[in-house]
Amino acid sequence: MSKTAKVRWRLSRNAKISLTISTLLVIIGIPTAVQAMTLTEAAPTETVTISLFQAILIGLGYYLSQGPWIAGLSFYTLNRPLVAGLLVGLILGNPGQGALIGAAINLIYLGFISAGGAIPGDPGLAGWVGTTIAIAGSLNYGAALALAVPIGLLGTVIWNARMTVDSAFMHMADRAADKADVGGVIRANVLYPQAWLFLITFVPVTIAVFLGAKFIGDVINGFPVWLLGGLAIAGGILPAIGIAMNMKFIFMGTAIPYFFVGYLIMVVLGNEVSIMVLAVIGVALAFLHVAFLGDRVKTAAKPESKKLTKAKEAEASR
């Protein structure tokens, strides 16, 4: 009897802790976001040095982008360079620029899909550390993008360390289950893996950002002009990979012509259409397309699912 009482108390405490942390984050988040609006006016051009406190905040942000504390939404939010860029910008005192750099880096990871636990690079690390270095070194558009690529690759190392070691906690969960220890299963699912995750995300990122960001920025700025030009060219070319990765999942069957329709709308109207106008046109066309296909949509969508599973298998096998 006392055993079950203890277990129940532990569960509610866990739930309370997670809820409290999430609420705190939201409460802190809203005023900082509001503050961001007013801060946009000031655009300091001098180089930014990163204090230890700022480095700790960035490390913490990267941990949160991998952890479960934002209602499990961090994979869709903090892990995306667009959001990470804004937060890094807030931490370094220039949210507008952070958002812009994050948006640029996010183009490479537009088609980022994690299927079966295999990831091609880590957009989170590219966003958090890439934006930091770009702001600290006042890098140009292309250099920021080109730099984000190797950083994202390093993120794969962290991801693999996490996925591999977490397997050990599965066995702890097994042992807890053998003893009918509900709390033990919860600890194996939350406490140990999160402690490990904190260790492999917060510590290296904080150190790297504190000691290395300025240095890497300076090294890149010391490149000859033609090499910087090459990185700038890469800034125009790398989004092609992000877009093509996304196309792998939707550029299929009878939907293919619409890619060219969207492209031509933009080219003909000179890049001045807002994405909302385009979305309205898109929804209208999507409705017509599905309505005209009628029940044939199933056969039209068939090769899609087959290709998808094939792509997923290929990703998972890596």
Add this chain to the structure above:
Amino acid sequence: MSSTEKAANAGEKRITKRDLVMSWLIWTFFSHSNYNYERLQASAFAHAMVPIIKRLYGGDKEQTREALQRHLVFFNTAPDIGGVIHGITIAMEEQKANGEDVTDNAITSTKTGLMGPMAGIGDTISQGIVTPLLIALGISVTGLGAEAQKSGDLSGITGNPLGPILYFVLISAFTLLIGYFFYTQGFKQGRSFVTSVLKSGLMDKVIMGASVLGNIVLGALTAQFVKVYVGWTVHAGDNTTVYIQQDVLDKILPGLLPLGLVVLTWWLLMRGWHPIKLLVIYVIICIVGAIPFMGPQPKYITDACGSSILQPYGPCQPPAPPTDESK
């Protein structure tokens, strides 16, 4: 459906709304907390079942053990719409706890049978279509398209922080609403819900419609953000300079190179090329393309015109700077 009513009539163990919401919350928060190569989301599934196990088997050590072990098997699905599997499993557990003939095997095979299709549909819709769409919206609100193209340099300009915030709010609302809907519907309607949805072809229609919209947006993003400019010029005769970009390529179709590049990249990816391999190759091509072997060293980034094969930010301007003619 009828079985749950029966259970209620008999006054036996029933899952309350609170248990269901609690279970959903745990799943939403911790679905990837202990994500691992061995059994992926297995411990998260067991964790999400804790409120259910406590309600149904609380106090019975043997049944608690069996239930925990039952849910620590390999599991992996989409965290949002995959919740329908949890809903169904909870309904089956409730029947089992009330003495109906539901074997462990039936529960496990339901989970394993549904997790694949749900992961396929869920990943396509939320990761493959909705996220990129909303990211594209966020990027355009940030102002990357217009501003960055004008100056090419990010250090001097600031974007609109509302872009990321808008994206954050929209994607969170989408994920939570969809997740809650499927979790509770799975419990209320059971397996028939999933089979009826899969059979009706509704999902196929949704995916097809979303693919059309997604393709239009991807096409637009290609035009907006993929930039390939040839800086190569050919001197034909005395004072006539042929600009490969404006005089040849743009005459065929404006933006031929970016469009071709994206389609080529897609083709290579479909043939099994790893995106990281492509990234490395593309960066090398960009750097090689920027080597000024045809003309003088550029003094600033946009000065490479005529001296290298590729050119950043924009096409060469016809009134070429005199440094180009010196060669």
